[in-house]
Amino acid sequence: MxxxxxxxxxxxxxxxxxxxxxxxxxxxxxxxxxxxxxxCSIVPPGWRRCAAVERDTLPKDTVQ
Structure with a gap:
């Protein structure tokens, strides 16, 4: 199978x-x-994973 x-x-x-x-x-x-x-559910040979990360764009000292 x-x-x-x-x-x-x-x-x-x-x-x-x-x-x-x-x-x-x-x-x-x-x-x-x-x-x-x-x-895709797998990463086939010749392909690679893409990383997409959302980050906070505000400086840490402005976050309340």
Missing amino acids: SALITTVVVPDDALVFEVAREAAARHLHLITDGHRHLL
């Missing part, structure tokens, strides 16, 4: 953080081969 692999093609006009949130919600990886981006 083989494992089921889920793959979703990321549209060219997609926003990075929206795609990253969708990947996390669906328990998928955001991956790239340098040309295309996919959401």
